[in-house]
Amino acid sequence: MIWNAFAIAVREISRNLTRAFLTVLGIFIGVAAIITMVTLGQGATLAVKAQISNLGNNLLTLRPGAGFGARASSAGTPHFTEKDATIIGEQIAGIAAVAPVRSALLSTIYRQNARSSTVTGTTPVYFEINKWRVAEGRLFNEVDFRSGAAVCVIGNTVRTELFGSENPVGAQIRIGKTACVVIGLLVAKGQAGMGDQDDTIIMPLSALQRRVIGKTSSHDISQISISAQDGVDSEALITELTSLMRQRRNLQRNQDNNFNVFDTRQIAETLGSTTQLMTLLLAAVAAVSLMVGGIGIMNIMLVSVTERTREIGIRLAIGATGGEVLLQFLVEAVTLSCVGGVVGILLAFGLCAGLARLIQVPFNFNLQINVVAFLFAAGVGVLFGYTPARRAARLNPIDALRHE
Amino acid sequence: MNPPANETLIELRNLTKTYGEGDAAFQALKGIDLTIQRGEFVALMGPSGSGKSTLMNVLGCLDTLTTGTYQYQGIAVETLTTDERSLLRRYALGFIFQGFNLLARTSSLDNVELPLLYRGVSRRDRHERAVAALTSVGLPTKLHSTPAELSGGQQQRVAIARAIVTEPSTLFADEPTGNLDSATTRDIMELLTRLNQDRGITVLMVTHDDHVAATARRTVLIKDGQIESDLVRA
Ligand SMILES: Nc1ncnc2c1ncn2[C@@H]1O[C@H](COP(=O)(O)OP(=O)(O)OP(=O)(O)O)[C@@H](O)[C@H]1O
Numbered sequence: 046m047i048w049n050a051f052a053i054a055v056r057e058i059s060r061n062l063t064r065a066f067l068t069v070l071g072i073f074i075g076v077a078a079i080i081t082m083v084t085l086g087q088g089a090t091l092a093v094k095a096q097i098s099n100l101g102n103n104l105l106t107l108r109p110g111a112g113f114g115a116r117a118s119s120a121g122t123p124h125f126t127e128k129d130a131t132i133i134g135e136q137i138a139g140i141a142a143v144a145p146v147r148s149a150l151l152s153t154i155y156r157q158n159a160r161s162s163t164v165t166g167t168t169p170v171y172f173e174i175n176k177w178r179v180a181e182g183r184l185f186n187e188v189d190f191r192s193g194a195a196v197c198v199i200g201n202t203v204r205t206e207l208f209g210s211e212n213p214v215g216a217q218i219r220i221g222k223t224a225c226v227v228i229g230l231l232v233a234k235g236q237a238g239m240g241d242q243d244d245t246i247i248m249p250l251s252a253l254q255r256r257v258i259g260k261t262s263s264h265d266i267s268q269i270s271i272s273a274q275d276g277v278d279s280e281a282l283i284t285e286l287t288s289l290m291r292q293r294r295n296l297q298r299n300q301d302n303n304f305n306v307f308d309t310r311q312i313a314e315t316l317g318s319t320t321q322l323m324t325l326l327l328a329a330v331a332a333v334s335l336m337v338g339g340i341g342i343m344n345i346m347l348v349s350v351t352e353r354t355r356e357i358g359i360r361l362a363i364g365a366t367g368g369e370v371l372l373q374f375l376v377e378a379v380t381l382s383c384v385g386g387v388v389g390i391l392l393a394f395g396l397c398a399g400l401a402r403l404i405q406v407p408f409n410f411n412l413q414i415n416v417v418a419f420l421f422a423a424g425v426g427v428l429f430g431y432t433p434a435r436r437a438a439r440l441n442p443i444d445a446l447r448h449e
Numbered sequence: 450m451n452p453p454a455n456e457t458l459i460e461l462r463n464l465t466k467t468y469g470e471g472d473a474a475f476q477a478l479k480g481i482d483l484t485i486q487r488g489e490f491v492a493l494m495g496p497s498g499s500g501k502s503t504l505m506n507v508l509g510c511l512d513t514l515t516t517g518t519y520q521y522q523g524i525a526v527e528t529l530t531t532d533e534r535s536l537l538r539r540y541a542l543g544f545i546f547q548g549f550n551l552l553a554r555t556s557s558l559d560n561v562e563l564p565l566l567y568r569g570v571s572r573r574d575r576h577e578r579a580v581a582a583l584t585s586v587g588l589p590t591k592l593h594s595t596p597a598e599l600s601g602g603q604q605q606r607v608a609i610a611r612a613i614v615t616e617p618s619t620l621f622a623d624e625p626t627g628n629l630d631s632a633t634t635r636d637i638m639e640l641l642t643r644l645n646q647d648r649g650i651t652v653l654m655v656t657h658d659d660h661v662a663a664t665a666r667r668t669v670l671i672k673d674g675q676i677e678s679d680l681v682r683a
């Protein structure tokens with residue numbers, strides 16, 4: 046009997062291809078939309094998380110100025126000294142490494158290519174603190190630092206802009222007026238929530254001070270990067286750091302801090318919850334599109350209900366039982382819904398793969414959302430395909446035939 | 450093959466049918482007593498709106514009666530469940546509607562095969578029997594046409610083929626020749642007569658046409674929901 050109902054259902058579908066197509070369309074658009082949005086949303090969350098962990102997850106950055114955001118103003122507030130960095134490393138417990146940083150926007154030239162780049166002068170521990178690794182060549186070390194060698198490592202964006210596909214290692218570029226040898230290419234980190242991290246040139250602080258810009262004052266350190274040891278409470282560290290710096294900068298009780306401590310963990314948490322919110326939002330949009338798909342299906346079913354009621358009347362009149370007719374409609378609805386669901390999953394797979402590449406987020410096949418979307422859409426299809434038939438199948442054949 | 454004499458097939462006692470309820474109620478059949486023997490060929494006549502289709506629908510188990518009794522082959526039809534009535538239609542009754550009632554966008558062949566499908570007849574048998582039925586109504590060339598591609602008379606003949614393909618024990622025909630020219634009408638009447646005489650199928654037929662009614666040995670006249678006369682020709 047099931048097989049019979051299946052045969053009848055398949056015939057009935059093939060006879061009404063337009064109706065079948067529209068039903069399938071409604072379902073597969075809903076399924077594809079929800080899967081694509083949720084998958085991409087999760088991809089984006091993952092990407093942001095990965096980039097945040099690239100930043101260094103227990104990284105504190107000390108910067109001049111009262112704070113960041115709207116109140117941020119480092120104008121007029123003194124920068125730091127190299128001594129500050131040394132003292133912090135010596136006096137505060139729980140710190141793994143400290144690196145003074147001096148940054149400047151300088152023109153950089155290789156052959157006929159020129160651009161201005163942010164050049165960072167620092168000590169070798171900076172790489173470890175900020176989780177920079179070398180893709181080709183090497184990083185500069187203590188020897189380079191002490192000798193003030195005119196060497197640098199470059200980020201992937203600088204490499205692309207200055208060198209194209211050429212191997213930069215060993216080449217000589219001009220930074221400001223100084224010739225400088227590229228000794229390493231950094232592994233790309235990508236776009237984090239905070240601009241292109243790969244648009245960077247890093248060189249020994251000593252070389253930047255002595256050869257490129259010149260030592261202008263002792264307060265020439267624009268930022269101090271600090272990494273905490275694993276398991277150290279960053280709140281306590283920040284408190285200690287703040288009081289040390291107030292003391293070193295001779296701030297009175299009634300004076301506000303003229304520096305700030307930037308904690309990447311806070312940023313990580315903020316960005317994490319933002320992307321989570323975004324994923325939720327996308328899921329909501331997708332749920333709406335699934336509902337719209339469902340309403341589309343319902344419409345098609347309702348429009349065809351007159352014709353279908355007559356069909357049911359004819360089938361009943363020539364000897365079908367109500368149960369057989371219902372089974373046929375059920376098989377029909379399930380078949381169409383499943384076809385729609387499977388097509389939707391395939392389409393979503395393609396869309397996710399393509400879009401993930403386009404917007405550069407990782408693509409992880411999420412079985413759960415595929416199953417949920419499929420079941421929901423199939424449920425909607427079956428519900429709306431089946432319900433009108435239920436009423437008609439209970440009628441006297443003659444009433445079903447007379448239906449208008 | 451002659452029908453065994455005096456085997457009662459259909460017996461109605463004081464049958465009434467009321468449409469609607471309350472103020473809108475309308476009694477279309479007002480107490481019908483009728484007995485039909487197996488193998489009879491009965492013409493049902495009467496003015497428009499007199500209740501002929503209503504009676505046929507009740508007899509064909511497409512509709513339920515309001516009061517009275519209806520025995521088909523000794524079975525009290527009014528006590529059957531919906532599914533049991535479906536099975537009675539499936540295995541014993543054939544119905545030709547006043548308005549064809551073919552499945553749209555469906556070939557003649559598929560339409561005619563449909564009742565066999567519900568009987569669980571194998572694919573090959575279905576095809577053979579449907580072709581034979583369509584041939585016997587003069588449509589061997591229209592097997593794959595859909596109703597939209599057929600004339601009214603041709604659709605009526607597909608409907609007849611669908612009703613006879615199962616070789617029912619009783620065939621109900623509500624104005625089977627209402628849409629046909631006189632030549633086709635003659636063919637159809639010959640077909641019905643042959644089914645009645647050769648296969649012993651009991652035929653009940655509504656008609657407005659005296660010539661058509663003359664094919665039947667017995668003519669029941671209905672007026673205003675009641676039997677006015679019941680004549681058997683010698
Ligand atoms: N579903 C219905 N609801 C209410 N009244 C109905 C319904 N069907 C038929 N009637 C009424 O019952 C009466 C008998 O109708 P029926 O269709 O049996 O007539 P008929 O004898 O077949 O007429 P015709 O020769 O025109 O086909 C008519 O007065 C009609 O208005």
Ligand SMILES: [Mg+2]
Nearest residue numbers: 501502547623
């Ligand atoms: Mg009528």
